[in-house]
Amino acid sequence: MSRPHPIGAAVRDALTAQPTMSMFCTYQQDDLVARYGGDRMVRMPIAENAMLGMALGMALTGRRVLVSIARIAFLYSAFDQLVNQVTTWRYMSGGQFSVPLVVRGFSRGGEHLGAQHEHAPYGLLSRIPGLVVAVPGSPNSLAGLLRTALTHPDPVVVLESPLLFTPDWAELPEPEPSPAALPFGVAGLARAGADLTMVGIGNTVAACLRAADRLAGQGVDARVVDLRTAAPLDRDGVAAMVLPDRPVLLVDEEPRSGSVMTDLALHLVQTGAADPGRIDLLTGAPVPAPVSPTLLAPLLPDVDRIVDAALHSFAPDLRRKNP
Amino acid sequence: MSRPHPIGAAVRDALTAQPTMSMFCTYQQDDLVARYGGDRMVRMPIAENAMLGMALGMALTGRRVLVSIARIAFLYSAFDQLVNQVTTWRYMSGGQFSVPLVVRGFSRGGEHLGAQHEHAPYGLLSRIPGLVVAVPGSPNSLAGLLRTALTHPDPVVVLESPLLFTPDWAELPEPEPSPAALPFGVAGLARAGADLTMVGIGNTVAACLRAADRLAGQGVDARVVDLRTAAPLDRDGVAAMVLPDRPVLLVDEEPRSGSVMTDLALHLVQTGAADPGRIDLLTGAPVPAPVSPTLLAPLLPDVDRIVDAALHSFAPDLRRKNP
Amino acid sequence: MDLLSAYRAMLEIRLFEEGVLRLAGQGLVPGATHPYTGQEAVAVGVLAARRPDEWVVSFYRCHGHALAAGSPPEPLLREILGRDGGVCGGKSGSMHLADRANHLLGSTSIVAAQLPIAAGAAMSAKLDGAGRAVIVFCGDGALSAGGAYETLMIAAAQRLPLLVVCEDNGWQDRTASPLVRHLTPTELVRGLRLPHVEVDGNDVEAVHEAATGALAACRDGGGVGVLVAHTYLRHFHSQLGPRPPAEYRPAAERERWLARDPLTVAADRITADLTALRAEVAAGTDALIRRVVDAGGPAPATAATGITVTGDALIGAAR
Amino acid sequence: MDLLSAYRAMLEIRLFEEGVLRLAGQGLVPGATHPYTGQEAVAVGVLAARRPDEWVVSFYRCHGHALAAGSPPEPLLREILGRDGGVCGGKSGSMHLADRANHLLGSTSIVAAQLPIAAGAAMSAKLDGAGRAVIVFCGDGALSAGGAYETLMIAAAQRLPLLVVCEDNGWQDRTASPLVRHLTPTELVRGLRLPHVEVDGNDVEAVHEAATGALAACRDGGGVGVLVAHTYLRHFHSQLGPRPPAEYRPAAERERWLARDPLTVAADRITADLTALRAEVAAGTDALIRRVVDAGGPAPATAATGITVTGDALIGAAR
Ligand SMILES: Cc1ncc(C[n+]2csc(CCOP(=O)(O)OP(=O)(O)O)c2C)c(N)n1
Ligand SMILES: Cc1ncc(C[n+]2csc(CCOP(=O)(O)OP(=O)(O)O)c2C)c(N)n1
Ligand SMILES: [Mg+2]
Ligand SMILES: [Mg+2]
Secondary structure, X not given: OOOOOHHHHHHHHHHHHOOOEEEEEOOOOHHHHHHHOXXXXXXXXXXXXXXXXXXXXXXXXXXXXXXXXXXXXXXXXXXXXXXXXXOOHHHHOOOOXXXXXXXXXXXXXXXXXXXOOOOOOHHHHOXXXXXXXXXXXOHHHHHHHHHHHOOOOOXXXXXXXXXXHOOOHHHOOOOOOOOXXXXXXXXXXXXXXXXXXXXXXXXXXXXXXHHHHHHHHOOOOEEEEEOOEEEOOOHHHHHHHOOOOOOEEEEEEEEOOOOHHHHHHHXXXXXXXXXXXXXXXXXXXXXXXXXXXXXXXXXOOOHHHXXXXXXXXXXXXXXXXXX | OOOOOHHHHHHHHHHHHOOOEEXXXXXXXXXXXXXXXXXXXXXXXXXXXXXXXXXXXXXXXXXXXXXXXXXXXXXXXXXXHHHHHHOOHHHHOOOOOOOOEEEEEEOOOOOOOOOOOOXXXXXXXXXXXXXXXXXXXXXXXXXXXXXXXXXXXXXXXXXXXXXXXXXXXXXXXXXOOOOOOOOOOOOEEEEOOOOEEEEEOXXXXXXXXXXXXXXXXXXXXXXXXXXXXXXXXXXXXXXHHOOOOOOEEEEEEEEOOOOHHHHHHHHHHHOOOOOHHHXXXXXXXXXXXXXXXXXXXXXXXXXXXXXXXXXXXXXHHHHHHOO | OOHHHHHHHHHHHHHHHHHXXXXXXXXXXXXXXXXXXXXXXXXXXXXXXXXXXOOEEEEOOOHHHHHHOXXXXXHHHHHHOOOOOOOOOOOOHHHOOOEHHHOEEEEEOOXXXXXXXXXXXXXXHHHHOOOOOEEEEEEOHHHHOHHHHHHHHHHHHOOOOEEEEEEEOOEEOOEEHHHOOOOOHHHHHHHOOOOEEEEEOOOHHHHHHHHHHHHHHHHHHHOOEEEEEEOOOXXXXXXXXXXXXXXXXOHHHHHHHHOOOHHHHHHOOOOOOOHHHHHHHHHHHHHHHHHHHOOOOOOHHHOOOXXXXXXXXXXXXXX | OOHHHHHHHHHHHHHHHHHHHHHHHOOOOOOEEOOOOOOHHHHHHHHOOOOOOOOEEEEOOOHHHHHHOOOOHHHHHHHHOOOOOOOOOOOOHHHOOOXXXXXXXXXXXXXXXXXXXXXXXXXXXXXXXXXXXXXXEEEOHHHHOHHHHHHHHHHHHOOOOEEEXXXXXXXXXXXXXXXXXXXXXXXXXXXXXXXXXXXXXOOHHHHHHHHHHHHHHHHHHHOOEEEEEEOOOOOOOOEEOOOOOOOXXXXXXHHHHHOOOHHHHHHOOOOOOOHHHHHHHHHHHHHHHHHHHOOOOOOHHHOOOOOOOOOHHHHOOOO
């Protein structure tokens, strides 16, 4: 029997442990209704703005809410509540209130749904003060970050790649030993390695790990770091994990401009953790997602391109090691 | 008689030149209604989402719309239309449609309205592919960028600092010789100087210019660059304008994390335009805006802090020049 | 409207959509498809009453609207399959069809987002002063969205020449609509005091008659109108990937509705023999599908073009 | 409700607000202030019917709601002036007052955003099962926002114990509301089939009676209710900076309404002599203002604290 997806237990454990926790959804899950009652699994119309505002109102009055928004793309319909209400209430009230509220939804990956559905806007979301932006890169990381989110006293958005839910999810590279809770703002060492460091986030973690396997076949031993959360961004942790005097490749599906990776790269350079000449970024193109797979492919980094970037950008450095 | 604010002519000239241009507003301006008719100056209820969607529909059917959204803070209420509709329609349709649509509204500066009204999110907005984000730093720059926006075939958001509209607006440092149209994606040299380069955007342009005057009194001759637009970001233009081998100070009211300034700093370092050790950022704190002026002051860069950063961060470099 | 041509138009949509579902089952449709099967009488009846220079705005369930608006099937199917020569160059896929040449302004996959966009087009039409209306389609669930309400209220205040066609199929994905809203679409628009008409959405003649009247009122300055068409999805909400979703609707409800299929309703009124017509449409659809399945994808070099008119250099640095 | 205490409560609000306007004229109010003058009977009448453990949610015009909810005036004024000891530590200012101790959940300056938040609080109240209602205030213009509609519809579908108090002052800033909406608040909520009651908002007894009934229904499981109170602003929408805005409302309309000032309406029914009471409240307000004006600002070191509970280190790198 194949193991059950670790997300299920993460959600159920929280609902069981916290009887005052509710879930908002447009699609009600029968098993959860059966277990926890329709009162706690609140079925909503297509009204994301009110959904998020209501979740805030519940959170302010002492209940935790998990907003299952289906897709992060629909969070834009609730953006005032996110930017102006959810993430400001505690501060504006002078600390009188906490906002234990979690939004989860599909980001993008392998679905080909087009520009209005395919969003993984962790860069954009990380610009909202006070918001934790979790970007799991593996099934265990998803469960681990969601577990932490569901006990966190402040608002959290979890961007869940559909790739973590395909029928073959269990075949994905899994850097986390277990689905146990993972801290926010702490990058993880996803793979040890001695020749170059690759840093990924979300979908690019698996891509980097697969690229590392391919590179190993060519005698290159790549270290892989998983950022896990875009905000807080673990700048110092990454700086401590990159291999000194070795190349660093930052890999991101989001466009480069003003991204978490440009921020990180600057930090690595300014702290001396990486050499400006030996740091490179491989990022998505700043283009709305087209539906045709033929068009989407060239816009995102993939395993081939990562291997290529690692081998070519850093050829002299790698040669230095493998004469 | 004091000169009229250059924004008036910029709006009127466009309305006169383009009879198919309309303006959407919650506050109807009597003088414009008198001149152009209530039909073109459409008065709207408090419904920003529909307002922006309607502007898109008009733009797609061959009319230009200037959406006077009052405050950029209210744009979050229309965010789905901005991110998923306005900026995707041309691409998704395979280029069948253009979207000549301009949103203008107050950003922040000197108003003390608090966390829900005080937003200048050019970093966040610049992460939306296809959107021009104009951030004028002076009255002429405002008129110049708005003029360009009003003939531009693609969507533009103009973030207008309330500081550009105070009764003393004419006393502001004015780097632009005239209110003529300014190109997008082209940073401007706001002040010549030979000792260090300061780069500003929006409100920090005036702050940098005032700091430069103070520094001049101390024998330091600062060059000031105005980014003018956050997207497109004129990385190469700035790289060409910074003084080689001299310190660079990037000054931004927005928080540092993933900002246009971290992006720019990385570019300057990676292109060799600036030395990693001689580039510094002075940015706003990642905190929602508090109302009390006593609390707001420490969160934003100001002239004192800019002068201070210039003198202290770069003391050795400046001493080198002024022995 | 000639009933025989209406039948043909509905049959073309039906077979097109069944073809798309077959292709989806073979993994040939990238993304999701939302079949229009069962609702054909709405698109065909309404759009037969539209003038060709009147804009149509749709949502993710747009294949039927596009075909009924006169958009040629081949570029549509190429688009839906992500092949070369798609009406939107492969960028829209199934859910966002747009065809300027046939005055299909576009379609959105964000529920209700099409409504304000259509209202804006109607504002243009009003300013044009040429007596044109704009037609927008939406589901019944969409009327719960704040943007739908805002649009209806503005359209009423501004007397926009907008016809909102609400396809009331009783469900919003796997949720029965009455579970999440205390008013039916008709009760809602009546409550908002909007001119409206309710119609059997499976009767193409009834739909056409109602739309003709509603559009005439729009064009004559009567302002926004709402046409509520009661109908039902023959298949299901949507399919993402090669397998159709599990059935979610009560069997009795399905049987009741499927017995009133719009094609049957129309065919029952037609005295002519339909055998040859059916064979012809089927053969045409099969040939179309073969042609498109054999086509390649669009040129990858076009992927990063067309984000802005002014040149994609402006969109910021790529890698 | 005792009419004399109600009068006193209204007078306290009136003098507080007039004091704030005077201070604004002296440049002592950072940001904008939205005076509640003229609408005092609504807050006082409604909140006299509320139980102290029922949450109140407000919007930018919140001073009167806060005072009527029992929030002590000094920390409120300190907050409004951005001084030390403000109820929200100087972070909220005039438009976002919150006072947990007095069950004022908070206030928002984004029109209509308070409505779903209050509905969430009402969902909590419903799950608590202790028969508590939630009271939310909004303007008449706010009902045009999509979020208001979404909230009313969800509150109806979920039968939430929520009382929406719509302060219908006929204007939304400088725009007369009928210019941008074809329905009055009452027509709208009637059309949406929501239990509602319309009341003279300048008559504190009438308001109190209506609110008592509406709240009882909410608490008894009757679901959402709307109280539409017809009222008028004595001064103007808001003042930003030291100068009041130019008058924007027709003189005849103003005169008509100002003749029915809620304090006069109440005073006319009170037989007791009010001279001493008035002097006492005025003296108290003056003393309050002097104390607060003399206070310093909050400690700058608190500016970057309290964004998250978990420690502000988590919010990302500062400089
Ligand atoms: C804003 C938003 N929220 C949620 C969804 C997910 N979703 C897609 S279709 C749908 C149901 C819509 O039902 P209805 O409007 O009745 O149209 P139908 O599909 O029945 O034709 C939902 C919830 C979405 N696309 N957009
Ligand atoms: C979403 C949003 N849009 C616009 C504004 C600007 N604004 C502030 S108050 C106001 C008028 C609101 O009128 P109403 O709801 O009737 O309340 P009133 O001020 O009359 O009490 C407007 C348009 C805002 N604060 N929020
Ligand atoms: Mg439906
Ligand atoms: Mg009002």
